[in-house]
Amino acid sequence: MKHNNNFDFLRFLFSLLVVIGHSMILSKKPEFWNGFLASMPNYSVCAFFVISGFLVYSSFERVKNIRQYAKNRLKRILPAYFFVVIYFSIFLFFFSTADADKYFSVEWAKYLGVNFIFANFLKPCIPFVFESNPECAINGSLWTIKVELMFYLFVPFLYYTLFKKSLKTKNFILIGLYLFSFVYSLLAEKYYGYGMVKQLPGSLGYFISGILLYINLDFFQKHSSKILPAAIILSALEFYFLPFKFVFPFSLGILIIWFAFAHIPLKNFGKHGDFSYGMYLVHFPIIQLFIQEKIYDNYSYAGLFLSYIIIILCSVLIWKFIESPFLKKRKQIT
Secondary structure (H helix, E strand, O other): OOOOOOHHHHHHHHHHHHHHHHHHHHHOOHHHOOHHHHOHHHHHHHHHHHHHHHHHHHHHHHHOOHHHHHHHHHHHHHHHHHHHHHHHHHHHHHHOOOOHHHHOOHHHHHHHHHHHOOOHHHOOOOOOOOOOOOOOOOOHHHHHHHHHHHHHHHHHHHHHHHOOOOHHHHHHHHHHHHHHHHHHHHHHHHHHOHHHHOOOOOOHHHHHHHHHHHHOHHHHHHHHHHHHHHHHHHHHHHHHHOOOOOOHHHHHHHHHHHHHOOOOOOOOOOOOOOOHHHHHHHHHHHHHHHHHOOHHHHHHHHHHHHHHHHHHHHHHHHHHHHHHHHHHHHHHHO
16 A cells, blocks of 8 residues: 555645645735635645544554554654754744844743644744744644644554454444544634644544544445545535534545545655655745745745745755655664
């Protein structure tokens, strides 16, 4: 299954949509604005959670060794994450309004500390950087990393809960978790706002959708010509007539998994590397820097496309010099 799918293309596509959407949202420039594309960061993150559920659960099922699984997962996500956090916390000094003594202060150390424990929401900004921007956050995309790590922790418990149970029982348990996530989302949005819905267990429904499709993959592929149109129609009706999204997480999963295994000539898309994670990690501070330096203001679309090129180039370098070496080391250990 590793090479016989289009997941590499999908990850790149969703990362690119996050980049494009955030460039519109953060810059607040009317000429860049496209309502559809500006909504893509949220939906793309949901898509990543679906893909993660499908692939991470299948990964643990193959390994069945918690220690090896933990090594594999942490080497995939942590090296690039820590590099980006440290690099931009230092690099942005050269674009700050403070001297070294003021910049590398207790507040700077606090920023590093909370990001090292994946609590970016506690201190998203560094003093003297992006203060004139509409948003001061250095990297507002990092909130998803803690959610992803919690999914990683959750998978072994779920796997052994489902272990040796019938397919019917597995589906019953997973649907129960899906319903729990939905009910939580309704209550969280009512009492705390949408920000809490994005966290766990609100985002669990997308992750569970990926797992449900993985364990029922044969059935889904056999009947996809009927399931896919039904899912699209139900989601469309839900968007137009209902104030909540009950069907959407699973429908999104159906669309993603159908495309992942569709007979489309994209299966070698990632032969030169998987740049999606690097793009996701670096795009936010680069866009913020372009806003602060008024590159979008002075060069409009030329500045916008230049920021995209720099983001992609940075993601290629991160893949080549950080992600890929650690993944090769992982294979040697395995």
